Amino acid sequence: MRRGKPNDPDRRARILQATLEVIAADGVAGASYRGIATHAGVPLGSMTYYFPTLEGLIVDAFDSTRSHLGPRYDTPLRNARSPEDIVDALVDATIGATSPTLDDIRLYAEIRHYGIRHPDVAAVLQAVEDDALAMTHGHVSNSTALTINALLWGWWSHRLAHPDTPLDEAMVRRSFEALVAIHATDHPVHTKEQIHV
Amino acid sequence: MRRGKPNDPDRRARILQATLEVIAADGVAGASYRGIATHAGVPLGSMTYYFPTLEGLIVDAFDSTRSHLGPRYDTPLRNARSPEDIVDALVDATIGATSPTLDDIRLYAEIRHYGIRHPDVAAVLQAVEDDALAMTHGHVSNSTALTINALLWGWWSHRLAHPDTPLDEAMVRRSFEALVAIHATDHPVHTKEQIHV
DNA sequence: TATGAATACGTACCACTGTACGCACTTGGT
DNA sequence: ACCAAGTGCGTACAGTGGTACGTATTCATA
Numbered sequence: 343m344r345r346g347k348p349n350d351p352d353r354r355a356r357i358l359q360a361t362l363e364v365i366a367a368d369g370v371a372g373a374s375y376r377g378i379a380t381h382a383g384v385p386l387g388s389m390t391y392y393f394p395t396l397e398g399l400i401v402d403a404f405d406s407t408r409s410h411l412g413p414r415y416d417t418p419l420r421n422a423r424s425p426e427d428i429v430d431a432l433v434d435a436t437i438g439a440t441s442p443t444l445d446d447i448r449l450y451a452e453i454r455h456y457g458i459r460h461p462d463v464a465a466v467l468q469a470v471e472d473d474a475l476a477m478t479h480g481h482v483s484n485s486t487a488l489t490i491n492a493l494l495w496g497w498w499s500h501r502l503a504h505p506d507t508p509l510d511e512a513m514v515r516r517s518f519e520a521l522v523a524i525h526a527t528d529h530p531v532h533t534k535e536q537i538h539v
Numbered sequence: 540m541r542r543g544k545p546n547d548p549d550r551r552a553r554i555l556q557a558t559l560e561v562i563a564a565d566g567v568a569g570a571s572y573r574g575i576a577t578h579a580g581v582p583l584g585s586m587t588y589y590f591p592t593l594e595g596l597i598v599d600a601f602d603s604t605r606s607h608l609g610p611r612y613d614t615p616l617r618n619a620r621s622p623e624d625i626v627d628a629l630v631d632a633t634i635g636a637t638s639p640t641l642d643d644i645r646l647y648a649e650i651r652h653y654g655i656r657h658p659d660v661a662a663v664l665q666a667v668e669d670d671a672l673a674m675t676h677g678h679v680s681n682s683t684a685l686t687i688n689a690l691l692w693g694w695w696s697h698r699l700a701h702p703d704t705p706l707d708e709a710m711v712r713r714s715f716e717a718l719v720a721i722h723a724t725d726h727p728v729h730t731k732e733q734i735h736v
Numbered sequence: 737t738a739t740g741a742a743t744a745c746g747t748a749c750c751a752c753t754g755t756a757c758g759c760a761c762t763t764g765g766t
Numbered sequence: 767a768c769c770a771a772g773t774g775c776g777t778a779c780a781g782t783g784g785t786a787c788g789t790a791t792t793c794a795t796a
Binding site: 571591 | 782783784786
């Protein structure tokens, strides 16, 4: 029974895109209906029409990144055939051609930060992480994949905190080599308890 | 020529403490003069008297953590005598007795996040990081220390995103062992270029 | 004790924000 | 051509926030 169709079918998508751009630039804190409306070139009324609540808009915008950003880093890892390939792909995802721009990292940081206090967004992040873990399946153990994940975020985070000093590639490479080598080493488990003051 | 003394000399410090607590609980976004005033049990007028701008209050509060939180993680690392000691100290700082509580990590995450857009706070973080790097001086190379730093933040960040699933100690230990071993290995530098699709 | 500067506080703006809501327009079926 | 449903938009409102500012209080000095 649906009559009437949208006169500007792209408007919704444009609002989502503008939302991501504003958040990458000014953070979630700087994302207001009015600011995003201006940035997207739509009137305020359009905002509340497509997205009745601001929270919903933000969550939807974050969710929309999953289909965009995900595949970009996935493919090289998925195509990896050897541990060396994996290290190459990881180094590249950290600082190379497939690595995110500073704006992308800023956005990703906003998502992670927002996810700390918003279960909806945390679920989105969980899905992304699950994908990332599945990617290296068969090449490294699950816990090594988790470790790699942690370090990758650590490096990205470092880039964000030091935008002007590029990361040394050799250093990054050695770090991933060391982690990827863990599962191959079949490392003896240290059972000794930690001792400290 | 200073006459008049504060009737409540601790007030300023109490406001700073309350600020940190509110931020750890609700984030910087949830930190308002009025909210902090209520939490600290002081009237609104006291807030603006000691801290004319909210931004200044937040920066001062963050800065005040340097003397509190810093030493806690420093000591075990400083006392480390061998690579094994370092690994022990790092594992402990990640998930053990000297590791930060979730609230502490939340606060630290807020500081890092705020630092992305506020140079004042970025400088505070830089100072903390410099301390951390100096701590392992003599035991591992500078770039290894940087790598360890990145992973430590990665692990803390992971704890924040997965508050209910404790990190596996053996996994964490292996990860730091692998990184600490880098400098000992005197690893050959790979000069081959990365190749990818 | 008298004084004035520093301290402390209550209140009042003013800007901004999310959201509600009513009106106008577009569209496709009758 | 007419109509109803979906689309698009301007405005208003209530709440909250940072900040300014005038007044009261305290206390070392004279």
